[in-house]
Amino acid sequence: MKRVVFNQKGGVGKSSITSNLAAISARNGIKTLVVDLDTQGNTTQYLLGQPLHEIENTVADLFEQTVSFNLFSKEPFDFVHETPFPNLFVMPSSPNLDHLEGKLESRYKIYKLKDALTKLEDDFEAIYIDTPPALNFYSRSALIAAERCLIPFDCDEFSRQALYTLLGTLQEIRDDHNATLEVEGVIANQFQPRARLPKQLLEELIAEDLPLLPIYLSASVKMRESHQQSKPLIHMAASHKLTQQFVELHDLLNDKKSGKGKSRSSKVKVKTA
Ligand SMILES: Nc1ncnc2c1ncn2[C@@H]1O[C@H](COP(=O)(O)OP(=O)(O)OP(=O)(O)O)[C@@H](O)[C@H]1O
Ligand SMILES: [Mg+2]
Structure with a gap:
């Protein structure tokens, strides 16, 4: 299963959710890969515990070899690093992603990540992709490469506007590049049960039939x-408590439970206004 965690809004919990779900997947004995496409490298540092500038063979190097002539090009697996945690692997980010972006875009390399992940599917049962807080070359590559998209949502009004835009973007990606991309659901993060507004906001999303997950x-x-x-x-x-919520979320997304309260992804209505 290839899953992208995306919201173009910053600071909603993309890296935290990607890393923690992947760590639970690996702890359950599933060989799991996390691809970090955000030049900030938060996920890379979180899971490898190593400063970004010390890391070689990053996802930027994988992209780089698609635009430079190389007699001995490497395989996608050569850019995969072990983490200190059993079954958990990372394809690390790099600051070089920034200056590569224009080159990759102008040479139409938008399907290269999909090709690389297809090659890695035999090695990894679960692949999670962390994305930057922008709809750019890297997040679009991820949406094209993935089978499912999980959307973190941080329960404020700006996030709600971002969500409508995002659902429109996903529809466009489906129409143009990846017809089977599934919206796995919207996951409310940093929820404060005692505050009135976040609760009201989530109730409104449910009333609009948006695919809010029940955790x-x-x-x-x-x-x-x-x-x-x-x-x-x-x-x-x-x-x-938070760890247990992540465990429940992992089980829900991977259909381990009865299916009660599963994502309503099949019923997703796209509202772009
Ligand atoms: N459930 C949570 N409880 C408390 N703090 C959280 C929670 N989730 C995320 N955070 C904090 O919120 C901040 C943003 O989280 P994170 O980096 O995961 O978001 P992001 O969407 O990946 O951000 P960016 O868009 O910059 O990549 C971090 O400081 C993180 O520790
Ligand atoms: Mg992040």
């Missing part, structure tokens, strides 16, 4: 601690 991820300082220690929640605080 709301709590806001917790554990998330920052987990980033600081470069240890996903399942390895740092397995019984914490």
Whole structure:
């Protein structure tokens, strides 16, 4: 399963959700790869615990070899790194992604990630793609390469506007490039049950028949601690409420439970206004 975690809005929890779901997948014995397409490299640092500038053979190098002549080109697997966690692997980001972008775009390399991930599908049962907070060459490559898209949502009014735009973008990607791309659902993050507005906002999304998932991820300082220690929640605080919500989310997305309250992705209505 190839899953992209995307929202063009910044700071909604893309990297935190990608990394923690992938860590749970790996902990469950599933060989799991995370591809970090965000030049900020938050996911790379979180899972590898290594400064970005020290890392060689990154996803930028994979893209680079598609635009430069190379007698001995490497295979996608050569850009995959082991993490300290069993079954969990990362294709790391790099600051070089920034200056490569124009070149890749002008030479129509938008399907190269899809080709690379197709080659890696035999090695990895689960592939998660973290994206930058923008609809750019890299996030579009990811939406073209993935089978499902999970949308983090941070429960404020600006996020709601971003969500309508995003659902329109996904429809366009489906029409033009990836007809079977499925909206897996909108995952509410940093939810505060005692605040009135976020609750009201989520109720309105449900009333509009948007594909809101039935698990709301709590806001917790554990998330920052987990980033600081470069240890996903399942390895740092397995019984914490937020970790358990991630475990439930992982099970829900991977159909481990009865299917009660599953994503309403098949019923997604696209509203672009
Ligand atoms: N459930 C949570 N509880 C508390 N803090 C959280 C939670 N989820 C994310 N955060 C914090 O919010 C910030 C943004 O999270 P994250 O980096 O995952 O978002 P992002 O969408 O990947 O951001 P960007 O768009 O910059 O890539 C981080 O400081 C992270 O620690
Ligand atoms: Mg991020």
